[in-house]
Amino acid sequence: MSSHPHLVHEPTLPWTEVTQGPRVSYRRKQLGAAAKGQKLGCSLMELAPGKHAFPLHFHLANEEAYFILSGTGCVRLGDTSLPVKAGDYVALPIGPTGAHQLVNDGTETLRYLAFSTMVEPDVMVYPDSKKVCVTAGSAPGGDKAARTLYTVLPLSAEVDYWSGEER
Template structure:
């Protein structure tokens, strides 16, 4: 371990493993949080062959980026699907034009760094499942104990602004 709280040695950090259904499975080390970063997140990610980490989504407040370290994958980006490989850097500015999802279509583990600004509140939109997520108090990927709001809703849940209000 490092003698300074803002310096971490990646091999010393534990992996968090997430599996959700047959297609979602990833390993993650939250480097930014471990080094007590405040406005910039960074995670070391690993995807097994045939898996992805997150649904197609975009942020309205936060910018993300990927640096592919090893393996190959397919990046769904907006209306395009692009191959990615070691050495590729992908910028994902906020907004619908950057809707993205990374899939491992190779035969070996896809390893990459995922960077994100840590702005809150944020809204994430999931075009495939027609949902949105609103988070406040802590940025997505931030300290869950600090969240003051976290909700996932279908886009069809929209109501009139004055609905339910006394007039």
């Protein structure tokens, strides 16, 4: 165990495992949170062959980046797909040009570091499923107990600003 709250030794941290349906499956160690980071998140991620961690999405407040440690995969950047391998760094800017999804299309586990600014509130847009997620009180990937708002809606859920209001 570390003698300082801002220093963590990765092998001592437990994995969080997430599986959702047949394609989403990942293991994650939230290094930034464990080291009590506030404005920069960092997670060690592992994807098994044929899996991805998140749907294609982009943020309106948080910038992200990937650094590939081992394995191979394919990163979707908007309408473009690019191969990635160990040593590659991918910047994922805010907005539609930063729409991204990392898929392990290789034969071995894909290990990478996922970085994120920890800005809240944030809005995430999911172009493939035509959804939007709004979060406040805690940045995405941050302390869920601190969230004051978290909702996922279809983009078609838009209503008139004055609908339901007394005039």
